[in-house]
Amino acid sequence: MKNSNRKFPNNFLWGASTSAFQVEGAGNSDGKGESVADVRTRAGKYMDSSVSVDEYHHLDEDISLMKKLGLKAYRFSISWTRVLPNGDLSIVNEKGVNYYHKLIDELVKNEIEPIVTMFHFDYPMALVNKYNGWVSKKSIKDFYNYADFLLKEYGDKVKYWLTINEQNVMVNQPEIMGTKANNKKELFQNAQVSNINMCLAQAEVFKMARERYRNIKIGPAVSYITALPENGKSKSILLAKQLEDYFSFYLMDISIRGIIPQSYLNTLNDKRVHLDLSKKDLQTLKEGTANYLGVNWYCTTTFKYKDKNNKDGFVLDDFSVIKDSDLDYTKWGWSNDPVGLRYAMQQLNDRYPEIEVLVTECGWSDEDKLEDGKIHDEKRIKYFKGHIEQLRLAIKDGVHIIGFCPWSFIDLLSVNDGMNKRYGFVYVDRNNHDEKQLTRYEKDSFYFYQSVIKNNGLKF
Ligand code: BG6
Numbered sequence: 001m002k003n004s005n006r007k008f009p010n011n012f013l014w015g016a017s018t019s020a021f022q023v024e025g026a027g028n029s030d031g032k033g034e035s036v037a038d039v040r041t042r043a044g045k046y047m048d049s050s051v052s053v054d055e056y057h058h059l060d061e062d063i064s065l066m067k068k069l070g071l072k073a074y075r076f077s078i079s080w081t082r083v084l085p086n087g088d089l090s091i092v093n094e095k096g097v098n099y100y101h102k103l104i105d106e107l108v109k110n111e112i113e114p115i116v117t118m119f120h121f122d123y124p125m126a127l128v129n130k131y132n133g134w135v136s137k138k139s140i141k142d143f144y145n146y147a148d149f150l151l152k153e154y155g156d157k158v159k160y161w162l163t164i165n166e167q168n169v170m171v172n173q174p175e176i177m178g179t180k181a182n183n184k185k186e187l188f189q190n191a192q193v194s195n196i197n198m199c200l201a202q203a204e205v206f207k208m209a210r211e212r213y214r215n216i217k218i219g220p221a222v223s224y225i226t227a228l229p230e231n232g233k234s235k236s237i238l239l240a241k242q243l244e245d246y247f248s249f250y251l252m253d254i255s256i257r258g259i260i261p262q263s264y265l266n267t268l269n270d271k272r273v274h275l276d277l278s279k280k281d282l283q284t285l286k287e288g289t290a291n292y293l294g295v296n297w298y299c300t301t302t303f304k305y306k307d308k309n310n311k312d313g314f315v316l317d318d319f320s321v322i323k324d325s326d327l328d329y330t331k332w333g334w335s336n337d338p339v340g341l342r343y344a345m346q347q348l349n350d351r352y353p354e355i356e357v358l359v360t361e362c363g364w365s366d367e368d369k370l371e372d373g374k375i376h377d378e379k380r381i382k383y384f385k386g387h388i389e390q391l392r393l394a395i396k397d398g399v400h401i402i403g404f405c406p407w408s409f410i411d412l413l414s415v416n417d418g419m420n421k422r423y424g425f426v427y428v429d430r431n432n433h434d435e436k437q438l439t440r441y442e443k444d445s446f447y448f449y450q451s452v453i454k455n456n457g458l459k460f
Pocket of ligand 1: 407415416417
């Protein structure tokens with residue numbers, strides 16, 4: 001009895017995640033069209049996504065490593081422009097389509113469940129140039145056509161689908177979507193309009209997928225920024241709550257309940273953002289909801305008011321982030337707070353008790369050094385030990401968690417820090433300036449996670 005209490009469900013999806021532009025490389029090959037991520041990384045201070053860690057040409061090797069790790073699931077994204085180079089249906093790139101058939105078939109053959117993200121930060125440049133991307137209502141139809149294409153092509157092989165990765169992050173960093181604007185105010189307005197267009201596009205896809213593909217699970221991958229108050233005072237607790245509502249819960253409410261929460265509309269109203277929403281749009285949101293929830297969760301963040309005299313409470317520009325002296329932080333300021341994960345999972349269960357949760361990202365970043373063919377990433381192991389134990393407790397609490405997909409299976413191109421910031425269980429020998437041989441090495445955390453999977457949880 002004691003022992004079974006310690007275990008995860010038998011069919012638990014022990015996985016690992018990546019995204020296309022961050023691992024694949026082959027950015028300009030085999031008919032792939034250009035994405036915002038390609039342009040953005042090229043303009044950045046680090047390497048671009050043309051090579052990344054070249055999974056495109058290392059597929060067999062990487063799948064063997066997944067098998068060795070013991071993965072039960074692999075979360076990856078399809079590069080929209082590798083399949084549809086113009087973003088619309090005008091050209092279908094057969095080589096790209098076949099690449100994902102091969103990837104999915106190999107995973108299935110190796111008994112690794114494919115979990116597919118349709119759109120992960122790599123929006124087609126052609127659609128940005130055509131109509132400013134998600135700012136235009138035309139983007140809704142193009143995303144729908146893309147999703148429809150993917151489901152027709154791969155829908156009978158893939159059970160778990162995620163529509164859009166971290167829409168709530170893109171809205172706050174609109175350059176990730178390639179959004180153009182003449183000034184800061186217009187950028188904010190455009191980002192919020194894009195937000196709603198993504199919600200509408202996603203709702204139409206949810207509806208279509210649930211009607212036509214009865215056996216699949218489809219949901220969003222939302223970044224849940226778990227906000228902690230600076231102290232126990234009600235004003236501080238309220239700020240943390242309002243930040244969670246504004247950054248994360250609004251999107252879960254729209255995706256799961258089909259409603260835009262009033263608190264979200266109030267904040268936009270304060271910012272004088274105008275949303276052009278018809279009755280039909282509201283109906284679309286109501287009718288197209290997710291049947292599971294992907295959550296990207298890394299850490300808790302502690303917030304405080306900047307202006308102590310703020311009387312009205314929540315004002316979007318009036319908070320700052322502080323560190324908790326009890327917690328360890330990555331070099332980039334992300335905390336190691338395992339209990340935060342259990343708390344976050346309980347929050348989700350309280351809000352959406354009917355919904356199954358898949359942890360689609362969770363991880364510890366570091367610079368990681370290769371020494372004599374070994375990588376001793378103790379801090380990552382410590383992070384996962386804590387988080388896996390708290391995940392188990394959350395399941396014991398009654399939260400319906402179906403899987404855990406740490407970020408990331410392999411070292412990859414970080415969104416803002418290139419190869420300096422590594423997350424993988426597998427090390428790739430390259431840096432920002434030198435591709436070297438892209439040799440793969442198993443880190444110490446690889447063996448740790450291998451044992452977790454083998455034991456269906458931590459070994460006590
Ligand atoms: C998530 C994204 O926000 O965090 C990933 O879905 C990203 O694409 C990850 O890589 C870590 O962020 P960063 O900035 O360290 O790459």
